[in-house]
Amino acid sequence: MPYSSAGAASKTDLQESVREFRTRSGAGWHIFTMHKRCKSCLYCKVVEAVCYWEPPAQKGWKRPALFVTSAALTAATVLATRLMLARGDLQFLTALSFLFMAFTLTGVAISFRGCDACVARYLGKGP
Numbered sequence: 001m002p003y004s005s006a007g008a009a010s011k012t013d014l015q016e017s018v019r020e021f022r023t024r025s026g027a028g029w030h031i032f033t034m035h036k037r038c039k040s041c042l043y044c045k046v047v048e049a050v051c052y053w054e055p056p057a058q059k060g061w062k063r064p065a066l067f068v069t070s071a072a073l074t075a076a077t078v079l080a081t082r083l084m085l086a087r088g089d090l091q092f093l094t095a096l097s098f099l100f101m102a103f104t105l106t107g108v109a110i111s112f113r114g115c116d117a118c119v120a121r122y123l124g125k126g127p
Contacts, residue, residue: 041115041118043106043114050106053124055120055121056120056124056125058117058119058120062123063116064111066119066122067107067108067112069107070106070108071104074101074105074108077101077104080097081098106122110122
């Protein structure tokens with residue numbers, strides 16, 4: 001039998017070595033908190049700077065709604081910028097559209113990686 005007492009001993013040795021590896025490798029890890037509401041969000045400071053209003057209620061439909069609206073507005077801004085650049089005399093509006101596109105791309109990024117509080121605050125009040 002290949003799984004006799006020798007096999008059981010090797011399984012416990014393997015478990016011990018894995019347990020030792022976990023404690024050695026995890027000893028130096030430290031997770032820095034962004035603020036007291038969440039621990040892993042990269043966009044909390046950006047959202048707090050851009051959105052001055054109080055965070056509304058966190059709902060499940062807000063993340064897909066933020067993604068769809070941000071992606072649609074980004075696509076529309078790309079098309080409008082392309083038309084403005086082809087015309088040539090609308091440099092000021094082109095610069096404004098690039099700023100707006102940065103705002104909408106931030107919405108796409110927040111919809112993917114932001115915490116629920118950031119998504120709710122960036123989207124604003126809804127129904």
